[in-house]
Amino acid sequence: MQIKLIDGGVVAPEGFFASGIATGIKPNDVNDFALICSDDTAAAAGVFSGANVRSNSIKVVMDHIANGYANAIVVNSGNANACNGQQGISDAKQICSLVAEQLSCEAEDVLFLSTGIMGKPLPMDKLVPSVENLVGNMSDSGNLDAIDAIMTCDTRRKEYAAEFKLQDETVRIGVMVKGSGIYYPLMGGITVIITTDVNISKALLQKSLETVVSKTFAKISVDGKLAGCEAAVALANGQADNSGIVSQDNAYDSFTNVLQYLCSNLCKDLVRDCESSKFVDVCVKNAASSEEALTLANAIASSSAFRDDLAEGICDVSSIVNALNGSGIAFTESMLDVYLGDVQILRAGSVADWDADAVNALLAKNEISLTVCVATGTFTDKIMASLY
């Protein structure tokens, strides 16, 4: 399949518009209020973190997205609308109503996300008077204004769009993401906004989104923590006029593959934006379950000793073994094999007689891979981790 990367991000698909403005939540006239809108009602899908304590805005989104349709996504940054009591719920609903009024749609078709600090009331005095301007400003070139408005600690804009053939039509997917420099798992983490003009059922859009998020944004480790995807929402308005994805056929696979390709690229951008030019893929193979593979991979990826070693160009079995020991997952020492790239580091639990030049060449690269085989089963998982 041919995938052509194109400009425009979330407004690259047909029938999407965006805007971003400054309401004063953030200082220095920085954008903090974004709108991404389809000119028709679109199939809508969402993946949200399993956080115990959620943004009140996300609680309302989960309610509004339940029927599988929406028209618009609205985002404010600088305030997470969390830990601020019942007022946070009614504030979120009011923003949805005001935006819906301007767009002539239902309040339930507006998905409002908030990202930023917790424990403060949503600054309604700044947001409410700005809704009319936010909607009035939207255009088919507003993607960069919108990105600027959703960024928190990010130092650069992160978006992709792709065009490809599907069911004999030219179709497009656009994605924008924020969430670099994240110290916080789950909340205040990654926010992903996806638009597409593909005609796809709401159920399959949801399934595709869940699959892709679980393989991409859910597997990034930054500063020794799984970053966590707080919210990923997708709108599919069907304006490309492909015949329609209604089963898990080749067309579904194509759509999912393109989405995964874009999201994988964005993951690398997220990790690269974390004050880090190097990253490591930690892959655990032959584990007893996916969960165990993920736990073991995360134990290594979250080890500051391991990441410090790699950042300094050192391969030390101590940091790898200690991280595995600290994982809480049981395995047998004599079954443990570890590879840096394709060079074996540990064989059956003992140090292998590795080629130092080959290892040094691997360590000098910006993308390093470590593979651990624990021989407790058949499951594999991996994590992409930033190095300082």
Place this chain on the structure above:
Amino acid sequence: MQIKLIDGGVVAPEGFFASGIATGIKPNDVNDFALICSDDTAAAAGVFSGANVRSNSIKVVMDHIANGYANAIVVNSGNANACNGQQGISDAKQICSLVAEQLSCEAEDVLFLSTGIMGKPLPMDKLVPSVENLVGNMSDSGNLDAIDAIMTCDTRRKEYAAEFKLQDETVRIGVMVKGSGIYYPLMGGITVIITTDVNISKALLQKSLETVVSKTFAKISVDGKLAGCEAAVALANGQADNSGIVSQDNAYDSFTNVLQYLCSNLCKDLVRDCESSKFVDVCVKNAASSEEALTLANAIASSSAFRDDLAEGICDVSSIVNALNGSGIAFTESMLDVYLGDVQILRAGSVADWDADAVNALLAKNEISLTVCVATGTFTDKIMASLY
């Protein structure tokens, strides 16, 4: 009960001797080989990490300590005798045999621990010729030489000894510990050596040691990781001539309380030695199980955002809530209460209207406490964490 802190560390109890010498494993003539010895066979107890990949020396210790008696503890630093294959086992056994020959005891009554880097053969060329000198040097004032020989990243010696009355006799407990600046959980972690002249059964010595380690050394978080106690071994030679602790009576409780008091002090010394003058006790109450309480406490203690905030004198609900969200433990937002010291920070999941002056006064202290109540059960656990 009166507890009198005394000098001498592990040689303070009657009938114990120690030595420490430099064999050349470490550069610059730094001590790296230690002996702690009882002049009679002693009841012996040990607690070892659940690490999957162990030091080969510890594997032999676990075998030698199985009968509950030992005469001597030998430690080398600079090499963990791990990930080096079957040779590591036979090397450890040979060291035990050579020491036993000098002490005129059985090889099985020597407990040999190794700490340092992994994946290298034990430097037998340095250790073997040094055994005679190690044993010949032992004295009733060798505790500091021995401490120097077990230190790895530690910047200062850490030992305590106490004298107290038990069953109408004056008895003593001595403890030395190494393991500061630990980035590595479980392996290369904390090593604890305990001596006592108390007359106590091997089974109750074991029980007391397990209880104390689980409440102290197992609950230290350094650099965002549970440090982990790699090995804690205790010798009780009975020379104080108390009538004997043979049941879980008041005498057992007294012994355990004194041991816990000494180990708690050593935990603070370990945390203070980690380039940190401040630490925080994170206590989780009303959890569904001890494991959940520990997981939640560790999620906060291992959050760099939380620790950075405290180190900078900031109380931010975001870092606390995000750490709890990232724990993987389910609780209900509206049941969450959080206190800094005695000041309520979160009430029923929403920010409490706290007194900023009171909070700032608490944050200025070197010992800070955070209490989290999740209302899912009745279990409590806590972790002591270093701040940078």
